[in-house]
Amino acid sequence: MAKIRRCFTAELRKYYLEAKCYYPDHIVNLFVLFIMFVGFFKLFSNSAERPNSAYYIGFVYWFYANGIIGESSMAISSEKQSGTFEQLLIKPTALSGILFCRAVCWLLFQSVEIILVMSAIHVLFSIPMAFSWMVLPIFAITMLGLVGISYFLSALTLIFTKTASFISIASYLLLFFSGVVDGSNIQGFAYYIMPLSQGIYISRSIIEGNMVPIFDVGLLVLNSLAYLFAGLSAFHFVMRHGRKKGISMEY
Numbered sequence: 001m002a003k004i005r006r007c008f009t010a011e012l013r014k015y016y017l018e019a020k021c022y023y024p025d026h027i028v029n030l031f032v033l034f035i036m037f038v039g040f041f042k043l044f045s046n047s048a049e050r051p052n053s054a055y056y057i058g059f060v061y062w063f064y065a066n067g068i069i070g071e072s073s074m075a076i077s078s079e080k081q082s083g084t085f086e087q088l089l090i091k092p093t094a095l096s097g098i099l100f101c102r103a104v105c106w107l108l109f110q111s112v113e114i115i116l117v118m119s120a121i122h123v124l125f126s127i128p129m130a131f132s133w134m135v136l137p138i139f140a141i142t143m144l145g146l147v148g149i150s151y152f153l154s155a156l157t158l159i160f161t162k163t164a165s166f167i168s169i170a171s172y173l174l175l176f177f178s179g180v181v182d183g184s185n186i187q188g189f190a191y192y193i194m195p196l197s198q199g200i201y202i203s204r205s206i207i208e209g210n211m212v213p214i215f216d217v218g219l220l221v222l223n224s225l226a227y228l229f230a231g232l233s234a235f236h237f238v239m240r241h242g243r244k245k246g247i248s249m250e251y
Helices: 001-020 023-046 059-081 085-089 095-125 135-161 164-177 189-193 194-207 214-245
Strands: none
Touching: 001 023, 001 189, 023 059, 023 095, 059 085, 059 095, 059 135, 059 194, 085 095, 095 135, 095 194, 135 164, 135 189, 135 194, 135 214, 189 194, 189 214, 194 214
């Protein structure tokens, strides 16, 4: 536990220093996020009526999902390109633990940007946006499932190094088949196998004041844990294979 705490503190400090040194990138990212979310509202909402107060949830979830599934694999690819990947392997914390800490730090820093962007959209365009603290545990459970997908993509990165195409495919699948656009409707079979779809549906129901069946929450927990376990298993399997075959260091 102490190793994980030190690792998390170090990664958090690293993200802070990068944000401090390269703040122009973050300013540009804020503008890009602003334009993207405004585009989502204009493109997918009915122009004849204002979106309800929970409409934004799907886009916010998708943004987090789009980033978190690729954050770890991009980090591994960058480390292998710069020749510093071996240094990660000799650290006292396991590589899977380091990637998890990086994912949490990414979520924290991106949350600040999301809050700023959504607040600006709410003020400038008078778009209703309600929130409930009960959404946070649902959000955390959903992110665990997405971290599992991230581990799986990281395993592919250990083998192929460049996995941007896989990440793009996963991103578009999540956008169109997880209920991002219309989370008020259960998206058929996809709802029962995709934690993101379940997280969006439950979060919107909570914000709208509707009762959430225990079955839906239990299904989300089971699916997220299943994705996390499967992703970790795949990652550790590839790590063991990579140590034997020497493919982990190749770029």
